[in-house]
Amino acid sequence: MMWLFCLLMIISGNGEEIYQKTFRDANEAYYTGNFSQAIENYLKLIQGGLEEDAIFYNLGNSFYHLGKKGFAIACYHYALDLNPSLHIARENLEKVLNEVQRKLALPEEPSWWKYLFVFHYGISKLWTWIIAAFFWLIGWVILGVIPWFSFRSRKYVMISCVVLISLGAVFLCSGIIKEFSPPRAVLIVDKANVHILPSENSPSRFELYEGDRFLIEREEGEWVLVKSVGNEKGWIKEKEIVIWNRLPEYFSKIGFNK
Amino acid sequence: MRRNKLLRNSTEIVKVISLLEVLLFYPAILAFSTNSPISITVEPSEIGVGEVFEVTVFVTGGDVGGLEFIPVDGIRIDPKPVYSGSSTQVKIIMGRTQIINTREWRYSGIAEKEGEFSLSVKVKVDNNEYVSEPVLIKVSKNTSSSKQSVPTPQYQRRQSQRRGFPSSPVKPHFETSLLDKALILESEVTKKLIYQGEIIYLTLRAKVFDSPDFNIRTSTGNLPDLPELDNFFVGKVEQFSKADVIDNYSYKVIELKVPICPKGVGTFSIPSWVWNASLNYYGGWGWPESYPIQKDTPPISIEVRPLPTPPPNFYGAVGSFTITSNLSATDVEVGTPLYLTLTISGEGYPEFIKPPELGPLEWGYVTGPEIVSVRSDSWTAVEKSFKYTISPMKEGEFQINSIEYSFFNPRLGQYATMNTPPFKVRVKRSPGNTVITAGGTPKLETQNLNVVHPELLPLITEGVKLRPSKRFKGGLQIIFFLAPPLFSSMLFFMGKRREILLNNPVLLRKKNAYKNAIMRYEEARKTSHTILAVENVLKQYIADVLGIENPLGMTSDEIAEALSKAVNDLDTVEKVRRTLKTCERIRYAGVKDASQAQQVGVENAFMEILETLRKDFR
CATH class of the missing domain: 1.25.40.10 (Tetratricopeptide repeat domain)
Known part of the structure; x- marks a missing residue:
């Protein structure tokens, strides 16, 4: 089709x-x-x-x-x-x-991280890259043309370059973090057992309910290691979750089974 | 002789009397001057029982020792002075210089009994013990107030001025210990060992001096922020004000009551409540002064225990609740929706109150629940209503069973279960609806019937760019971020090279030698003879390349010699020498006589040399 x-x-x-x-x-x-x-x-x-x-x-x-x-x-x-x-x-x-069984919060980044990248949360990945590229390019180009400036103004141009390149670097870090942040997923079945080991025979460590969100730490075959709020970890079957960072790929490969 | 002797004796008597006079009266004068080394005052001298007063003692003398109050029943004086100071005076009395030390002590006292009391002190001055004149203090029965108001700055200023001791304009006029008492902070929680989801109250209390002469201000002008309560859900903060008396000082008490609920299980800490404030008051000179105060409350540790294993109908509510239920109708037609409303009210964190599951009904389709009302301003009186919509699909008499709802009561430390009453419903056939058939899923039936059209969430239909997105590959991003530094380095080195050339005339001359030679030759040919032009321009070119000054004064041999040091190609050097010699010869013979062939030959040789040297020097 x-x-x-x-x-x-x-x-x-x-x-x-x-x-x-x-x-x-x-x-x-x-x-x-x-x-x-x-x-x-x-x-x-x-x-x-x-x-x-x-x-x-x-x-x-x-x-x-x-x-x-x-x-x-x-x-x-x-x-x-x-x-x-x-x-x-x-x-x-x-x-x-509010309508799911438990409004389970996503595992949060540490506070220092949040304060360091306070600007980072309201900007999309694409715009982060664009802003990073802009500052990075302008900063380096101005640095390259410093010899064309008079000696008197070089100090100010240099400061501007440092500021622009630093901003570029900060947004570059932000872009990298967004690009390579651990995948986040949500449970799509009514209820799922989270096992201690990636096996059906392994005892259940805790349970997750539809709509519960968590981080994916590792993927092994049809099992994924999830980290829930409070650093609770365990293995869950991949088919019971959907990783929203890879939603287009998921729908392209698996589609949606009514 | 005798008369003389008598006269001499009388003179001696006068001398003796004078001597006696000096010996007797001088110490008396001195004694008089130091007769009363202690003076004592009480302010105020008439007080009520329980009120405080201030005793000021001045002692004058060379060596002033310890001071001791003579005990009086009914009067209590704090042995620690609230102020202690001294001054030194130099006096010349009858030609003698005398150093007088004056010590001042101020003590705080309190009247414990009604009556008239005499206060006096003992002091050692110059190794002699003196007792002060008694000072009277009248204590009356005081029914108005037993509390002591804070001594105002004006009062203290009056005291100082009366005594002739102006206070220092630098040092705060009040004792630091007193100023430190201006703000007292306290924090407490109702419980320190709690269950997950349990509400406790954090009380933050600030007690500030209640006096019109004192004013405590924070940097923002408002109350400081609450401590960071990241690990807790925080409810509505309530503020109360009241008055209190501590150590006989009146305080205004500001109390904040904050309901908090832990977000997880474990040990959590409520950090300090920090006040960075300044105490403003009037200093010794009547000018407003400021005294910085930084105080905080000790952090509070709270241990949160997990809930015991929950019963099946537990949906997360922790606290104390009641449940009520209501059904919109009990007699309906097929397709007419029924609304079952459950209201859960009580004390607890509102977000933990989740709706119970109604479960599927064999005779109707259930949708919802939908939260219809929430009252969560105060966590002590929370109310949440959930509405379930039931679309009857069959005719007959049915029952909506009792709904069980369990919650955890932290006071009891166990779960409690509430039940709603069951409802009987009679569903009649709808005359106009023929679509209802048995079979199929209830969901499909309801959709076909369109009995309940759920409130649809709005879609975004306009302004959507429907073009496939181009994804940047990782490699492209790396190139994009590596290219600018490389490009910048290139630009930088170009700029630096330009700068070096501009700042080095020799190098600039060498770099532009060929271009200048061509230009000069063109110019020279317009104004002078070809032979002269060739000679001058060739010499100038070689000089530019080799960095030689004044080349026009040099001979062809000198130029060739200089060139031979820089170039290995001896043929070219020889060619230069010969060309220049030819030019010299023609110049000596007279350039006007030079034939056309000679001019062309020299010019060609010049051009050839120029090209060869250009390649060599490159």
């Missing part, structure tokens, strides 16, 4: 029009209460390579009304990763979290 959609877009040569139609169809399906159809159409767009905050937000709404709160949480989180200023996604996320 999906390859047909992609092929159609390639053949037609007018991808945007097909995207628009699919998006409209998805929205209509949503408003008529056909959430499964809406999800199918939004997934087509995602599988077609679209990564728009609005699509993930709408998809989150559809999942929510279909009762798939875990998927809804993942979609809202991904939409917020793409656009941290999408307040409506934040509101809906809060709403869904």
Whole structure:
């Protein structure tokens, strides 16, 4: 089905029009209460390579009304990763979290980390890279042309360069952190046992419920090592979770099983 | 003779009398001058029982020793003086210089009994013990107030001025110990060993001197921020004010009551409540003065225990609650929704109050619950209402079973379970609806019936850019961040090279030698003969390259010799020498007689030499 959609877009040569139609169809399906159809159409767009905050937000709404709160949480989180200023996604996320069994908080970074990267939380990954590149480029170019400046003004130019390059470096660090931060996931099944070892026979360490969020520390085959709030760790099956940092890949590979 | 003898004797008697006079009266004068070395005053001299007064003692003398109050029943004087000071005076009495030390002590006392009392002190001055004149203090029955107000600065200033001891404008006029008492901070919690999710109250208390002459101000002008309570959920802070008396000083008490609830299990600390304030008052000269005060409360450690194994109907509520339920109707038609409202009220952290599960009904489709109202301003009176929508899909008589709701009561240390009453519902056939059939999932049926259209969350439909995103590869990012420093280094070295050239005329001359030679030759040919132009320009070019000054005065041999030191190509050197010699010869013979062939030959040789040297020097 999906390859047909992609092929159609390639053949037609007018991808945007097909995207628009699919998006409209998805929205209509949503408003008529056909959430499964809406999800199918939004997934087509995602599988077609679209990564728009609005699509993930709408998809989150559809999942929510279909009762798939875990998927809804993942979609809202991904939409917020793409656009941290999408307040409506934040509101809906809060709403869904209030409705899940436990409003389990994500394991938080240490306080010193939060203060150090206080600027880092409200900026999307793309914009972080853009800002970093801007400061980095301007700083280095001005540093390169310092010999063309008079001796009197060199001191000030040098200070400006240091400031700009430092800003660039800070945003560069922020970008790297965002790029390589541990994957975050949410439970998509009603309830799951978290095992001490990556085996069904291993005793259960604790339980997670749909909508509970956690960090992924390691992945081994079909098992993942999760870290929940309070540094509780254990192994859980990969099929019971969705990692929202990799949501487009997830939907492209696995899709959504109603 | 006798008369003379008598006269002499009388003169001697006068001398003796004078001597006696001096010996007797002088110590008397001195004694008179030091007769009363102690003076004592009491302020105020009329007080009530329980009120405080101040005793000031001045002692004058060379060597002033310890001071001791003669005990009086009904009067208690703090043996530790609130002030102690001294001054030195130099006096000349009858031609003798005398150094007089004056010591001053101020003591604080309290009247314990009604009556009239005489106060006096014993002091050792110059190894003699003196007792002061008694000073009277009248203590009356005091019913108005037993508390002592803080001695005002004006009062103290009056005291000092009356005694002729102006206070230092630098040193605070009040004793530091007194100023330190101006602010007392306290913190406490209702319990230190609690259960997960249990509410406790943190009380922060600030006691400040209650006097119009004192004013405590924080840097912001408001109360300092609460301690960081990151490990706790924090409720609505309540503020109270009251008055208190501590050590006979009146205080205004500001009390903050903060409900807190731990976020997890373990040992958590409530950090100090820090006040960085300044105490403003009027100093010795009547000018406002400021005294910095930094105080904090000790941190409080709280141990949070996990909850015991919960019963099946526990949804997270911790505290003390009651549950009420209400059904919108008990007699309905198929498709007409029923609303079951559960209200949980009581004391506890509101976010932990989660709705119970209603469970699927065989005869109707349940949606929700939806939170319809929340009252959570005060955690002592929380109320949360949940609404379940039930869409009956079958006709008949049914029952909504009792709902069990368990919560953990931390006071009892155990779980408690509440039950709602069961509701009987009669569902009648709907005459206009024929879609209801048996089979299929309840969800699909309700969607087809459109009985309950849930409130849809709004979608984003406009302003969406529907273009596939281009993902940057990691390698591209690395290149993007490595390129600017490399590009910058290149630019920098170019700039540096330019700067070196500009600052080194010899190098600049060498670098531009060829370009200048061509330019000079073109110019010279316009104004002078070709032969002269070739000779001058060639000499100048070689001089530019080798850094030689005034080359025009040099002979062809000198130029060739200088060139041979820099260039290995001897043929070129020889060619230069010959060309320059030819030019010299033609110049000596007269340039006007030079043939066209000679000019062309010299010019060609010049051009060839120029190109060869340019390559060599490059």
